[in-house]
Amino acid sequence: MIRILIAEDQAMMRGALTVLLNLEPDMEVVAEVSDGDGILDAVARTTPDVALLDIELPGMSGLEACRRIGLEHPDCRRVIVTTFGRPGYLRRAMEAGARGFLVKDRPVDGLARAIRAVVAGETVVDPDLASAALRAGGSPLTDRERDVLVAAEDGATVAEIADRLHLAQNTVRNYLSAAIGKTATRNRSAAARVARDRGWL
Template structure:
């Protein structure tokens, strides 16, 4: 029996996955949760064979949960199921060595077969995503610019970033300005969002 945990914040999708997978004689859904923090805590407690993780969830994203699973060296297989075919997300999933990365518009049979195949040691990526890996743009940000954008994303002010990195506020502003130009954004917030989507921070 393959023991499954589903982490998906949309109740209808979570319920549909649970119901459809329960029809399979060799699959048992042992938990279905709605946020990343609960997902990781439940994974630690129940050690499922396969974790099916949505990317955009409250508290922790599916990618963050995947990385925590790897850092904790938990034995479960990971399948990311998402609506997003973004190169940055796919690259982060690959970096976390997930076993599957599927788009939600795939037929349920594709997910079921993916579960069985990752249990055999295979890695499964939706066909439409294969080309995405080759479409990745080169990261134009310097290490320091990326670091400033990461801290901005964490909610730090210019002054807090300058204290954290031991830089003057003027230098921090220069890095932010340079990053905005390089990613062709209109604002600091937009620059952060672009960098996240492309997997640059």
């Protein structure tokens, strides 16, 4: 049996995936998690073969969980299953060690086939998204520029961002200015929005 963990914050989606995958003769859902912070404990407790991870979860993101599972439980294969089919997310998922990246609007039998393929050692990526990611290229933002934009998304002031990230205010302004230039926008809220839409945050 292929043992599966599902990390999905929407209860209806999580329950539907569990029911459908449990109908497969060679699959068993051994854990359901509704937020990112519970993923690592659930993996340690239930030792799944595959973790299906949403990207945008309360607490730790699915992308960060993907990376951490790889470090702490390398035998657990990770598949991102998301509503957000963005090229930037695909690149970051692959960098984090994901073996699959699927968009939720695909048929469920495709998910079961993808899980089997990943367990067999293959990498499975939505083909349309893969070609879009190749065309789009990587994120131009540095890690620090990304951190500053994420901190700016809630409308925080430069002083608040500096305090939160333990940076000087002039350094924050420099990172924000660079991010605005790289996203070809006029202000930090627009820069954050563009970067989020492209999957860079």
